[in-house]
């Protein structure tokens with residue numbers, strides 16, 4: 001089974017990465033700048049993206065993927081009122097070797113988000129990668145939190161988007177949920193504070209990603225996008241998890257334990 005997390009990398013402030021633990025998304029500071037593809041660049045500008053690729057067909061393909069997944073995130077998270085300050089840039093390198101060389105990502109990585117930019121190269125997993133990374137682009141800017149301190153929400157939404165974009169990815173995560181999450185879910189308080197790092201086992205990290213996506217799926221499918229957007233705004237305002245839930249889901253979740261109980265009976 002292909003490991004989808006292994007092809008995704010996101011940069012954040014601490015580069016707490018272990019090469020042998022390829023489940024972990026690589027992260028570094030969003031301030032780092034990256035060279036453009038070395039070919040004669042062809043660009044495509046859409047409503048929300050500037051694509052730089054080595055040929056127009058690739059640029060067009062990525063432009064279509066980017067706008068489609070942008071709409072999907074906006075719809076699922078009900079963030080239509082949010083307008084990005086600038087177009088997001090997507091650099092599509094000629095191939096894996098140039099991408100790895102410029103990004104300094106691990107050899108398994110197929111794409112990464114750095115601040116308001118995605119770096120990637122054409123591959124058969126382009127849909128899954130773009131769906132995941134575009135979620136990070138939007139949440140990074142909307143939450144004004146490029147360090148992803150509320151990682152379980154960002155990764156939950158990103159993996160949920162990835163699952164909707166790719167049947168293979170959906171099958172992979174559904175299998176993890178059935179085999180590992182249902183019989184032994186990660187306690188919510190542990191899930192909410194966990195950050196994938198070198199000290200964690202890769203099995204646990206994959207289970208955590210699967211569980212986070214299931215919790216976000218539950219919130220969006222069962223309680224709707226409107227309440228989910230209020231929940232996100234509350235987290236952005238600095239509410240703790242209980243207050244953010246109670247305010248966004250009045251009479252539904254009194255605290256995180258309530259959500260945990262109801263989600264468990266849903267899965």
Ligand SMILES: [Zn+2]
Pocket residue numbers: 008010025132136154155158
């Ligand atoms: Zn991610």
